[in-house]
Amino acid sequence: MPRQNLLMKMKQEISDMVFTLEGRMGMRCLLLSFLLLAAWEAGSGQLHYSVPEEAKHGTFVGRIAQDLGLELAELVPRLFRVASKSRADLLEVNLQNGVLFVNSRIDREELCGRSAECSIHLEVIVDRPLQVFHVEVEVKDINDNPPVFPVTEQRLLIYESRLPDSLFPLEGASDADVGSNSILTYKLSSSEHFALDVKTNSDDNKQIGLLLRKSLDREEVSEHNLFLTATDGGKPELTGAVQLLVTVLDVNDNAPSFEQSEYEVRIFENADNGTTLIRLNASDRDEGANGAISYSFNSLVSPTVIDRFIIDPSTGEVAIQGNLDFEQVNLYKIRIDATDKGHPPMVGHCTVLVKVLDNNDNVPQIALTSLSLPVREDAQFGTVIALISVSDLDAGVNGHVTCSLTPHVPFKLVSTFKNYYSLVLDSALDRESVSAYELVVTARDGGSPSLWATASVSVEVADVNDNAPAFAQPEYTVFVKENNPPGCHIFTVSARDADAQENALVSYSLVERRVGERALSSYVSVHAESGKVYALQPLDHEELELLQFQVSARDAGVPPLGSNVTLQVFVLDENDNVPALLASRAGGSGGAVSELVPRSVGAGHVVTKVRAVDADSGYNAWLSYELQPAAGGARSPFRVGLYTGEISTTRALDEADAPLQRLLVLVKDHGEPALSATATVLVSLVESGQAPKASSRALAGAADPKAALVDVNVYLIVAICAVSSLLVLTLLLYTALRCSAPPTEVACGPGKATLVCSSAVGSWSYSQQRRQRVCSGEGPPKTDLMAFSPSLQPNPVVAGLSEQQDSNEDHCDREILDDLKLEWCIVLHLKVAQGPLED
Structure with a gap:
């Protein structure tokens, strides 16, 4: 028994022993069983089980989860599944108890034909993380096929002149089983004239023939009816039978004969049509027409032989007339008859064994399974991306396949088992640099010349939120005129994110803080999607010259990433404030100031000064003073400084000047348009002795001016x-x-x-x-x-x-x-x- 079969049998017997003796012998038996199981596992490279063919549905095969070291509770979460290249539905795993059982009818003859070894190769795939186990389940043969003869009746024509010990070949039976179940023994019904001759040829096939033990007498018995029974070596034995009808002929008593009973020919499968395999030469001791020989295929040859080969009746030359394929049939057994032209004709027999030699005519095949796509750009080295299996129908070196990966990418192929490879990550990925890879897997056989096949694998790199939104510059300067309408758009910020999808979806928000006594959000707002910045209320340059704040850009990744940009909003002044007069002496707009001036003062005497301020800035706050012409066109003896506001005399006062001078001063800024205010100054001209007292009264009885x-x-x-x-x-x-x-x-x-x-x-x-x-x-x-x-x-x-x-x-x-x-x-x-x- 092969080592694998012995190991499988030991494992099965140990499992049965554990369940039988568990209640009787306790922990000692369990310990012994586990030690034997460990010894079995150490002696085998993979899991092996065996199951008889034709087993019923549900038949126990093995505790696959336990033997693989997997916990039952993790079978479903880790997506435990079983795959097979051929007939994946024959076996199934119960995910509740981890038992491998027969799922449907297994016919060994249908699955493996006449092969001596028959097994089902299973790929056990477990995700999260991805693991692959290989399991071989041997299908054991049972004696379920009886021997079968190609026909139910064989007719033989035997001349009465044939000498005893003449041998007449018979077509044996075939048994679809293997091993001892296919070993056949033959038995011939009792006859005084015939016996059964059984010989074993070079390929362990039995050649059977009908041996003539006693001369025939056609006049006494013209036909013999015999039964040939074939019995196989199975338990119980199965039999098959064929009826032999022997017709005794008269006249021609020498049959053609070949030099050999069996010929062997070797030919490559790519041989051209018409190629000659062999030229047969049979001889006949008779003369004349009884010695003239014609060659033909035996009537029992299969239709496949007739389709692939042809024989020349005159020369005995056997040639190819169809395409040979080593992968379909690598051995042909051709029975050839040499028949003379006597009356009745006599026939000689030989067998030609045609062995077809393999030629490298099959391209390797590539199969991709279990693609783990897309691959995250932060995946660790060694992450399994895909499982790849290769095969070649050729034999020997022609079927030996090696794999390679192109181009030079951050991936590599790792051989896992026989013709199985894993595509794994070999270096770091960066989606922002390369978002997808087009890989080409090349499988090349060892033939000469070698044949190769390719398969393309598209590996998409999944984005990871590893890039924060970025602004074009860290700071922006914005100029806004004051008195803007509420809700006006003043600026648009924009940040770009190198990531993709939601990781690149940017939203904007203010970095809230206090602006004096108020919150920043009461002044400005930013649209979360567009990044447009709006002024929520009119800005006042006199209240706020510079509004400096930050806008945050944050993506929608998990966790989100963000960055800030600074905005400096300068509020530009507009001429929106009228000049205001200062001090109690000047009064407000429309007020009047009384001043006492002696008539004796000369030119250039400063009477008073008009003071005004403007809340604006720059030229909008630069004030100028003008003295409005007096009513009636009379020339006033006073003037006002254009930029000082000082009212002074332009000449010496005289008696002709009115005692009460009403001066109207226009205060105007330099804005566009200019804004103005007016101040009224009442100047009373008094005699020199009255001026101090009047001046004192004008100051509302205040203390001494010097004090x-x-x-x-x-x-x-x-x-x-x-x-x-x-x-x-x-x-x-x-x-x-x-x-x-x-x-x-x-x-x-x-x-x-x-x-x-x-x-x-x-x-x-x-x-x-x-x-x-x-x-x-x-x-x-x-x-x-x-x-x-x-x-x-x-x-x-x-x-x-x-x-x-x-x-x-x-x-x-x-x-x-x-x-x-x-x-x-x-x-x-x-x-x-x-x-x-x-x-």
């Missing part, structure tokens, strides 16, 4: 000292924080609030009470000092830049005024107005 001026100077000095101390302290704290903390990503530019003071050389005005500046850090709001010179050309773009501020630092110290309240600026303004700024 008031001293008070103002004291307040100014205190304010300057306080601000200077605060500035020094702030610089020290700022330096300490910069040295101790890492630099932040967002930088804030200086705020731009404007203080404009008037002088003979230029105009300076405080533009607003409080200018709030927004940046990524928190800090106190600041005011700023802006200077304009009458000699400069109007330019609304550069009017607010720091260069113009630096050109007038002789009149106002920007560092000192940085944190001044509105009141302090007014005090400073009053102080500067009392004397020339050049001093």
Whole structure:
């Protein structure tokens, strides 16, 4: 018995022993059984089982899950399945108990024909992770086929002149079984004239013939009726029989004879039609017509022989007339008769064995199974992508197949078992570089010349969320005019993601933070899909010059990835604020100021000064003053400084001037269009002795002007000292924080609030009470000092830049005024107005 059969039998007997003795002998028997099973597994390269053919449905074959070391609970989750190249429905596995059983009728003769060994090769495939096991199930033969003769009746013509011991060949029976079940013994019914002759030829086939033991007498018995019985070696025995009808002929008493009873011929399967296999030569001792021989195929030869070969009746030359195929039939047994022309004719017999030699005429075949596609780009090295099996119908080296993979890709072929390969991952994948691979598997046999076949495998790389959305630049600068309509579109951010599908689906959102006392989301919003940024409310340059915030782009992957971009939104000023008059002496728009002027003053005497501010910035806040013509066209003795607002006399006053002068001052900015306000100044002309008293009454009974001026100077000095101390302290704290903390990503530019003071050389005005500046850090709001010179050309773009501020630092110290309240600026303004700024 072969080693595999012995191992299978041992395993089956051990399993039966375990179940029989489990209750009797306990753990000792179980331990012994497991040791024997381990010894069996160590001696075999794969699982082997055996099952008799014609077994009923449900017949136990083996505990395949247990023998493979798999847990029953993981069979279903891991997609346990059994595949077979041929007749996959013959065997099945119960996923509940892991038992391999017979699923449908197994006919060994149908499955393997006359092959001595017959087995079913199973591929056991387990996914998650992918594993492949190979199982051989041997199909054992049972004696289910009786011997069969090719015909139910054989007729023999025997001349009465034939001598005893003459042999007449008979066609034997065939048995579809194998082994001892196909070993046939023959028995002939009793006869005094005939006996059965059985010989074994070179290929272990039995040649049977009818042996003449006693001379025939046609006149006594002209026909003999015999029965030939064939019995196989199975248990129980099966038999088959054929009737032999022997007709005794008279006359010609010498039959043709061949030099050999059997001839052997070898021919390649690719031999051309008409190729001569052999030339037979039979001889006959008779003369004349009784010695003339013709050759023919025996009447019992199969139709396949007649289709493939032809014999010349005159020469005995056997030639090919059809295509030979080693893979279909590799051996032909041709029975040839040599018949003389006597009356009656006599026949001689021989057998020609034609052995067909293999030629490399079959291209290898490639089969792809269990494709694990697509492959994630983060798959680990060694991940099994596909299972590949190759086969070749040729024999020997012509059927030896090797596989290769092209082109040079991050995959490789690994041989697993005989003609089975696994396509595995050999290096890292990157979908963004290569999203799919077209692989070509080439199978080449060992013939000369070799034949090859290819199979294409498309491996798609599945995306993994490994790329965050990316903006074209880290920061964008946006300019928006103030007083925009609510909900207007101010900018569009766009980020691209190199991933695919939902991993590349980008959504946008604001990075929420506080802008002063309010949330950022109350100022702007961003559309989640388009990335459009909208201003939710009108922006006010006087309230907010710079709005700096971040927009986040995040993809829809798991886990999601994101990145941020910074937007700096500069709010551009528009001329939307009317100049406002300052101080109680000037009053508001439409108010009046009373001033007492002695008639004795000369030209150039400063009567008063009109002070105004504009909340805008730049040229929109640059103010000019004009004196409106008096009613009636009379020429006024007063004038107003174009940029200073100082009202002074143009000439010496005389008695002809009206005692009450009503001056209308127009204050106008330089915006487009310009906005203006008016101030009314009532100038009373009095005698020189009345001027101080009137002036004192105009000041509402206030204390001595010199004392008031001293008070103002004291307040100014205190304010300057306080601000200077605060500035020094702030610089020290700022330096300490910069040295101790890492630099932040967002930088804030200086705020731009404007203080404009008037002088003979230029105009300076405080533009607003409080200018709030927004940046990524928190800090106190600041005011700023802006200077304009009458000699400069109007330019609304550069009017607010720091260069113009630096050109007038002789009149106002920007560092000192940085944190001044509105009141302090007014005090400073009053102080500067009392004397020339050049001093």
